[in-house]
Amino acid sequence: MQVIMSILSRLIQRLPRTVWNGRYWLTVLFVLSTISGNAQNPSLEYQLKAVFLFNFTQFVDWPAESFPNNKSPLVIGVIGENPFGKYLEQAVSGETKNGHPVVVQYYRDEEAAKFCHMLFINLPESDKRKQVIEKIKEEPVLTVSDASDFSIQGGLVRFVTRKNKIKLQINLEACKELGLVPSSKLLKLADIIEPGKTN
């Protein structure tokens, strides 16, 4: 984790001073993402998102039943194309949540995704996303995605890029139904949405 953060900081330090200004943030992200593309290093945007995913493990409490025992891992799953490269794995390596080691798993089909605690859904097709969400909607899995209709589809957390910043949208009601408890501090940062009502 520390290694990654230092790499990240070094990367940021190398940027020209004017670029460090928030106004250019999106441009930088965009340029970086197009240049790097599917290359080994993920874009800065996904590096941040990877850190966010790990941080969710610290700001959300899962029901005790979701862990078979005290030592069983807290699993972050990624379904669809992996946008993080090795970055997410590096971010969580050695970290724990209440004694549960945090691990990353990559899934091809939604069946296996039932047994993770957090699932980043990186599926461009809306139908496929719907399919995955429907499959695990009874399980205490914190679903995360960038997709704009994710909340309506029943997803729990959505990354929103607004004013050059990554913002969070959380479907609190749905979380509570599944026994997931996001920290109030997290909720303070996030926009709480209720898809049942018109937004």
Added chain:
Amino acid sequence: MNRVKLTEVLFKNLPIRKKLLRIVFLINGIVLLVAGMAFFGNEFYSFKKATVEKLSTIGKIIAANSTAALAFDSPDDAREILAALRAEPHIVAACIYDKNGKIFSEYYAGNEKSKFPPSPGPQGYRFSYTNLDGFVPVMQETLPLGTLYLRSDMGALHSWLGLYAVVVVVILLVSFLLAYILVRLLGKSISTPILALSETAKIISERNDYTVRATKMSNDELGTLTEAFNQMLDQIKKKDDNLNEFNQNLELKVHERTEQLETVNKELEGFSYSVSHDLRAPLRAIVGFTSILEEEYANRLDVEGKRITSIIKKNTMKMGRLIDDLLEFSQLGRHDGTKTSFNMQKMVKDVKDVLATQYNTGKINWSIGDLPNVNANASMIRQVWVNLIANAIKYSGKMEAPQIEIGAMTKVSEYVFFVTDNGVGFDQQYSDKLFKVFQRLHSAEEFEGTGVGLALVNKIITREGGSVWAESEPGKGASFYFSLPVRNEIRINHQ
């Protein structure tokens, strides 16, 4: 300046009331200062501790609240959280560092933008001269996310210090005022008896009146002192009275005795005078009739009768001289002690010349030294010289080449005069007998005389404040000395 001198300067010459006041002020001041400093130290320490605790609590709350903002990269939220610090005006600035030590969010109480430490320091709170700085780790559970930095100014401490100083000064002033009033009120119980005592002592020593008594005002040491003082006065008074009485009695007695003595002395003098005088009348008769016998009955007396008549006449005349000497001796007491300065040298020469007409002095080898002038009764001293020189002539008269030496020695406080002859001399062991009346070392047949002369010398010289003594060996002549005290005016006259 050493301690003794300091206390002397502070207290020595002050009246007791001021001394008390000063002692109380000193003690009061020192006690208050020490107590004030102790309280101040304690308060200062607890205030600092409380300030740290307060800041620490605020720090913990802010740090706990800012975890999510750090975790999800939301400087706006962090700024909002930090903005809550506005409720605490002493926190002048705050910032949050991210995990990499970069400043993530800043807060300023005023418009002034202060500089933050470039990177977070070690955890904890530190006082600098103007600020209290603290670094608080921002952690979600066990996950370190960044560091919170808080800067509190010392305004609270400084305003508190000012207030404390004012309070201390006020307390000091009030307690000094109270101490002053209390000393004025309570100190009287100590100072009044002492002042009264010293006043009494002053009165007594000024007026010599031992009947004055100090008033006892309390039952403490001062009361005891007053009692002792009064008892002492009683004793002094008693002794003074006794002494006065004794003195009066003594004076009376001395007066009485003197009168008695004078009476007795007068009686005695009168007696000896009248005795001597009365004794001369029958003697004159004896001499007169013996002379008639010698002149008118010379042809009827044989040789033996004439010899006896001559013996009667000689002895009668001798008795007359004896009576004359006694008369002179007894009259000595009647002479007044008028002292005059006179020429001793001239007096001795006169005496020698006069005696030369009475005695056969043709053979005598005279040697007269320098004699100082003295201040004494001239006629008395003349009598002394007459007796001493006549003695010398008498006792050296039988020598083939009689010598008489007269001289003087000047000592520190007295003059010593002497008359030395080369006559028969006497045994030194009898020398003290010489100067008593009717004491003779030689028989009247051997050397004529009455035995009164040297006694007279002794009496006169003693009255003049001097002394008489003699040195001799049988057959080797004799020296008679007498001393007279030196008086300053004598020396002046002499010069």
